[in-house]
Amino acid sequence: MIKVAVTGALGRMGSNIIKTITQQEDMKVVAAFEIPNHPKKGEDVGELIGIGKINVPLSTSDELNEVLKSTKPDVLVDFTIADACVENVKIAAKNGVNLVIGTTGFTEEQKMEIEKAIKENKVAAVISQNFAIGVNIFFKTLEFLAKKLGDYDIEIIEMHHRYKKDAPSGTALRAAEIIKENRGRDSIFVFGRKGLTGERKKEEIGIHAVRGGDVVGDHTVIFAGDGERIEITHRASSRQAFVNGVVLSIRFIKDKKEGIYNTFDVLGLNEIKF
Ligand SMILES: NC(=O)C1=CN([C@@H]2O[C@H](COP(=O)(O)OP(=O)(O)OC[C@H]3O[C@@H](n4cnc5c(N)ncnc54)[C@H](OP(=O)(O)O)[C@@H]3O)[C@@H](O)[C@H]2O)C=CC1
Numbered sequence: 119m120i121k122v123a124v125t126g127a128l129g130r131m132g133s134n135i136i137k138t139i140t141q142q143e144d145m146k147v148v149a150a151f152e153i154p155n156h157p158k159k160g161e162d163v164g165e166l167i168g169i170g171k172i173n174v175p176l177s178t179s180d181e182l183n184e185v186l187k188s189t190k191p192d193v194l195v196d197f198t199i200a201d202a203c204v205e206n207v208k209i210a211a212k213n214g215v216n217l218v219i220g221t222t223g224f225t226e227e228q229k230m231e232i233e234k235a236i237k238e239n240k241v242a243a244v245i246s247q248n249f250a251i252g253v254n255i256f257f258k259t260l261e262f263l264a265k266k267l268g269d270y271d272i273e274i275i276e277m278h279h280r281y282k283k284d285a286p287s288g289t290a291l292r293a294a295e296i297i298k299e300n301r302g303r304d305s306i307f308v309f310g311r312k313g314l315t316g317e318r319k320k321e322e323i324g325i326h327a328v329r330g331g332d333v334v335g336d337h338t339v340i341f342a343g344d345g346e347r348i349e350i351t352h353r354a355s356s357r358q359a360f361v362n363g364v365v366l367s368i369r370f371i372k373d374k375k376e377g378i379y380n381t382f383d384v385l386g387l388n389e390i391k392f
């Protein structure tokens with residue numbers, strides 16, 4: 119039985135992850151964490167998320183060290199916010215707990231802190247800006263399109279629900295990086311446009327964040343040429359798309375000794391070359 123701890127347990131992702139883990143035969147939730155001073159601390163997490171008692175009391179992240187020591191999870195899953203995630207990763211790594219990290223919105227410095235904690239403590243982690251299987255195929259398709267249409271004008275548009283805290287999305291940034299790595303020419307990222315911007319430069323990759331309603335997560339990449347354009351879109355209509363990838367990632371990482379992996383590793387997509 120794979121023992122899993124979840125931070126951000128009552129959040130949109132955390133609560134769905136806990137629900138799905140409780141439906142798996144080979145894994146169980148042993149600890150769940152929310153922010154310090156949470157009013158529901160100590161209450162049963164299953165009851166709090168509406169699936170009935172699971173005998174896991176809600177802990178708070180200031181107790182992470184001691185609760186990880188007593189519950190000894192194999193994997194900690196983090197979908198919180200960047201600042202909290204960095205601290206959670208440091209504590210989990212010190213306790214020898216492998217990680218599945220879905221949080222987005224990190225600074226470059228925070229990304230380095232996370233990598234350092236994972237490497238120094240010799241644990242293993244899957245880090246992905248998007249765990250949906252379809253998004254990873256979309257990423258793979260972008261490798262191909264960027265190789266073939268690297269000279270086209272490339273723009274990325276993402277739309278998310280009104281509650282999302284970081285912009286642009288981690289997925290949009292990853293898409294931009296993939297295009298940059300594969301298009302065979304220099305790239306500069308342009309975040310939105312305003313004022314007298316001048317003509318569009320060939321090396322630009324435009325990135326645009328739209329927020330509103332309850333949109334789970336839409337991403338479109340436009341390759342615009344002379345007389346034609348290709349638009350490729352992924353739309354997530356349910357967070358279950360992300361959660362399914364998280365479950366696969368928990369199974370993938372549980373026995374890994376050390377190293378940093380992504381969802382291409384989990385889904386076996388690295389072998390596909392264009
Ligand atoms: N990689 C992927 O596939 C996906 C990534 N995401 C990313 O996951 C993150 C979370 O998204 P979402 O679930 O929608 O956000 P939510 O705000 O619904 O959930 C985050 C949860 O984390 C809690 N939290 C904040 N700080 C801490 C802490 N120190 N310890 C424990 N819990 C804490 C929040 O509590 P409170 O509300 O009280 O502050 C909240 O319950 C975002 O960065 C998002 O971009 C989302 C979907 C898919």
Ligand SMILES: O=C(O)C1=N[C@H](C(=O)O)C[C@H](O)C1
Pocket residue numbers: 222247248278282283286287288289290334335336
């Ligand atoms: O905050 C969200 O909701 C999502 N965040 C991720 C991101 O920033 O890319 C993934 C997904 O699009 C949903």
